[in-house]
Amino acid sequence: MTALAALEQLVVEFRGGGRVLRALDEVSLVIAPGESLGVVGESGSGKSTLARALLGLVAADRGRVLFGGADLATLGGAELRRLRRRMAIIFQNPAASFDPRQTIGDSVGEPLAVHEPALARAARRARVAALLERTGLDPALAARRPHELSGGPCQRAAIARAMIASPQLVVCDEAVSALDVSVQAQIVNLLLELRRENGVALLFISHNLAVVRRLASRVLVLYRGRVVEVAPREALYAAPRHPYTRLLLDSVPSLVPAASQAPRVPPETASPFARDRGCAFVARCPFAIRRCAEVAPPLETVAPGQAVACLRWREGVATRCA
Amino acid sequence: MRLAWPARAALVVLGVVLALALLGPLASPWHAEQLDWQRMAVAPGLDGAHWLGTDRLGRDLFVRSLEGVRVSLAIAGLATLVSLVLGVGYGAIAGYAGGRVDALMMRAVDVFYSLPYVFFVILLTVVLERRPATVFLAIGAVGWLTMARVVRGETRRLREREFIEAAVAAGVPAPTILWRHVVPNLAGPVLVYATLTVPGLILLESFLSFLGLGVQEPAASLGNLLAQGAQEMEAAPWMLLVPCSFLIATVLALGFLGEGLRDALDPHEL
Amino acid sequence: MRSIRMSSEAPLLAIEALAIEFAGAAAPLRAVDGVSLALWPGRSLGLVGESGAGKSQLALAVPGLTPRQARLTGSIRLAGEELVGAAPARLRRLRGARIGTVFQDPSTALAPHLTIGTQLTEVLAAHAQAHGAAARRAALAMLERVRLPDAVTRLGQYPHELSGGLRQRVMLAIALIARPALVIADEPTTALDVTVEAGILELLAELVRGEGTALLLVSHDLAVVAGLCDEIAVMYAGRIVESGPARAVLTAPAHPYTAGLLAARLTLDSPLDVPVAAIPGNPPGAGPRPAGCGFAPRCARALERCRQEVPLLLARDHGQVACYAPLAPAERP
Known part of the structure; x- marks a missing residue:
């Protein structure tokens, strides 16, 4: 298997006011062509930074970002732009991801205008219309401006823009989180259909485990910039190995209140600027022992395709309390 | 976009002043540099069709004041235009580039800022010939600095927006992003700032002309009319009051219009 | 059983035929259109x-x-008192005092320039329930009730020093400190x-x-x-x-x-x-x-x-x- 994209020991830091915030701390991952990988994390987990790093929108401080075998850091501006034809991103807030002064049609057609400048204007319009129709929109919407569309249609247009240059990888950064439940389901279905049709690889980033479960066949869990667990969907949801994954699963609100006995876990009080010597989750972990605060747990392979960064995974602490 | 009533009233006042400045002189039998030997320093009235009186040399104040409005507005307007082009270009590039380029470009602006402005203008008018074009050059050369700062701040804010990030991620080259996404979205704040710049520059022009550094006799500008009027303030107050009224009306109207535009374009207001 | 209780006791909050209208470009928009409910x-x-x-x-x-700019019609009664x-x-x-409100985003609903202690005691002072040291004691007790870790330190801290979850606990404390009869979240x-x-x-x-x-x-x-x-x-x-x-x-x-x-x-x-x-x-x-x-x-x-x-x-x-x-x-x- 050759990887489509990969992060190798990636470190991304942000500096400001004399402090350093390590958003990603030695994160590695591999995305195979046509694969759908889910990334789960809460605020401050570094999941949006991960999306931006993969697309070369933020620079790596250490480690490498590879796409199609090429290291993004070594590419020149023009080469990087050409490579971007093969990737696309869909943001959380559909209205904000469109230029308020441009028509939807112009925005959706922009990647084509950049990467296929030889294409005649009429042909480009036709491609935009066809794709709008495929994403369930009236092609006449091409003449509208983003503020005239509500959230659902706007996100459909964002999907059309992401798909128009036939990319190999689409990154969805909380792409359905801002939508109403009834509309969210429509967009999830649309993404599933498009994936089946085009075989495009999907990196689906979300805080919502139920949504990720529907869209991703492999899931990676981030906490404070570190990968704490990565596993195939079935394994992760049925038998999580990391206590944080367990906590996330137990926290999903359920309609049957009795069934969701959310464990009482103290909230995160550590500053995002603080660097964790041991495990990042130690302060909130119900299973933490003294060594957890002293030694950073390595990401160990525990089963085919499943790895976890927990000193006590062998004891099955996370799995047992289910 | 809906303007509040003060701004709409200001638009009407501006329209009237502009129409008068362009068409008013045609209605009068006099022109700006013509002397009326029979009627020197007469008060406003119907005598000899000098509706707003004459100055010491018998020149018609109605026509001269309107000529002054035209010249002052033209200088301020052109200078604003220059500051718009320079300021938007410079500020947008600095703001979009960010990092060291931004720091370097903005420090250069700071250096210009720290030069004593009036001294700089005086120097320029001394070195070059004192013509309206020189005044315009002097004002324009410095007027763009604030615009560049405004635009740079606005561009930095825009850069954080997702639609710019989406364009970068789509592989759109930076110049195209600047031209197609950044500049059009600057239109609102830039327009407002420009409207507020014009009255400031009119006042500056008047100030320079008042000092005798600006537009020179016999050409009229609001500034040199004020300077002459001020000398006759006690004997012939209309010589000061007439150009003064035009100046106040124009500057106030532009101020109100800018205020109104800012409110109307402010995304936080409903 | 429930219906007996409801009929014998007056509701705390009774909303009847409430409509909220906003002036629209063409026709007015009815954001709320004839809603009645009781609590x-x-x-x-x-x-x-x-x-x-x-x-x-x-x-x-x-x-x-x-x-x-909205137009309110209908009736909202709190313990019998008409609020419209x-x-x-x-x-x-x-x-x-009577109605506590908890908003969605604690990072914008809390005043950034006031300490948490001030924001809590302010509520008590505004309704003449407690002042000075008594208000401070009440604020501390309230922070402990919302299980804010290190409540004493938090009194002197500003909202930006707290994480989102802790800030929302502070919001709850502010909404509840004056013991209102009704909480709106x-x-x-x-x-x-x-x-x-x-x-x-x-x-x-x-x-x-x-x-x-x-x-x-x-x-x-x-x-x-x-x-x-x-x-x-x-x-x-x-x-x-x-x-x-x-x-x-x-x-x-x-x-x-x-x-x-x-x-x-x-x-x-x-x-x-x-x-x-x-x-x-x-x-x-x-x-x-x-x-x-x-x-x-x-x-x-x-x-x-x-x-x-x-x-x-x-x-x-x-x-x-x-x-x-x-x-x-x-x-x-």
Whole structure:
């Protein structure tokens, strides 16, 4: 298997006011062509930074970002732009991801205008219309401006823009989180259909485990910039190995209140600027022992395709309390 | 976009002043540099069709004041235009580039800022010939600095927006992003700032002309009319009051219009 | 049993035929369109709906926080006192003292330039309940009740020094410190992380139950309401379409919209091999509302009549439903 994209020991830091915030701390991952990988994390987990790093929108401080075998850091501006034809991103807030002064049609057609400048204007319009129709929109919407569309249609247009240059990888950064439940389901279905049709690889980033479960066949869990667990969907949801994954699963609100006995876990009080010597989750972990605060747990392979960064995974602490 | 009533009233006042400045002189039998030997320093009235009186040399104040409005507005307007082009270009590039380029470009602006402005203008008018074009050059050369700062701040804010990030991620080259996404979205704040710049520059022009550094006799500008009027303030107050009224009306109207535009374009207001 | 209790005791909050109108470009927009509901002391009511349902507008009208340009008609009575058209000074006195409000985003709802201690004692001072050292003691006790770690230190801290979850605990403390009879919570956990959400909801339930406070909870998430509320009112396009005991409405919905909303929720055990049961179309935007039932354009069961007449909210086995073609008990999920 050759990887489509990969992060190798990636470190991304942000500096400001004399402090350093390590958003990603030695994160590695591999995305195979046509694969759908889910990334789960809460605020401050570094999941949006991960999306931006993969697309070369933020620079790596250490480690490498590879796409199609090429290291993004070594590419020149023009080469990087050409490579971007093969990737696309869909943001959380559909209205904000469109230029308020441009028509939807112009925005959706922009990647084509950049990467296929030889294409005649009429042909480009036709491609935009066809794709709008495929994403369930009236092609006449091409003449509208983003503020005239509500959230659902706007996100459909964002999907059309992401798909128009036939990319190999689409990154969805909380792409359905801002939508109403009834509309969210429509967009999830649309993404599933498009994936089946085009075989495009999907990196689906979300805080919502139920949504990720529907869209991703492999899931990676981030906490404070570190990968704490990565596993195939079935394994992760049925038998999580990391206590944080367990906590996330137990926290999903359920309609049957009795069934969701959310464990009482103290909230995160550590500053995002603080660097964790041991495990990042130690302060909130119900299973933490003294060594957890002293030694950073390595990401160990525990089963085919499943790895976890927990000193006590062998004891099955996370799995047992289910 | 809906303007509040003060701004709409200001638009009407501006329209009237502009129409008068362009068409008013045609209605009068006099022109700006013509002397009326029979009627020197007469008060406003119907005598000899000098509706707003004459100055010491018998020149018609109605026509001269309107000529002054035209010249002052033209200088301020052109200078604003220059500051718009320079300021938007410079500020947008600095703001979009960010990092060291931004720091370097903005420090250069700071250096210009720290030069004593009036001294700089005086120097320029001394070195070059004192013509309206020189005044315009002097004002324009410095007027763009604030615009560049405004635009740079606005561009930095825009850069954080997702639609710019989406364009970068789509592989759109930076110049195209600047031209197609950044500049059009600057239109609102830039327009407002420009409207507020014009009255400031009119006042500056008047100030320079008042000092005798600006537009020179016999050409009229609001500034040199004020300077002459001020000398006759006690004997012939209309010589000061007439150009003064035009100046106040124009500057106030532009101020109100800018205020109104800012409110109307402010995304936080409903 | 419940009906006897309801008839014998006056409701704490009684809203009748409430309408909130905004001047639109062409026609006025009715954000809330003839809503009636009642809330008894010690009970909790969940208002559920999607964007544009009018749920937040309805809830914020109670403490008089409706935007100025809106027109309010109908009646809101708190313990018998009419609040629609009440003097602003009177409403201000009620806010904090009788009605506590918890907003969605604690990072913008807290004043950034005041310490947490000041913001808490301010409420007590404003309603002449306590001053000085007594107010400080009360503030500390309240922070301990919302289980804020290191409460003493927190009194002197500013909101930006706290994480989102801790800030929302402070919001709860501010809303509850003057022991109001009614607490209004507008999407109190929407801006928070999942692992923090459960703790806040649990705390809210505990605080409200312990004091016999009535709770009006607004949420887009059925699960949030399910865990916290005795009763549910589902809103769509400015009207209540279904209401009743929470458990009954969620397990046996009668309105097609409630049923659709339940089916569209993704859960940890929803099937992976079939498409998600989405409701077609989009929630109504700011444009003109259709005649008849607001949900009719998206409803698979809509009859001709639904597009012409507005169905009334009528009693129907467990609660109330506004629908001409409700789901029969056998059809319910």
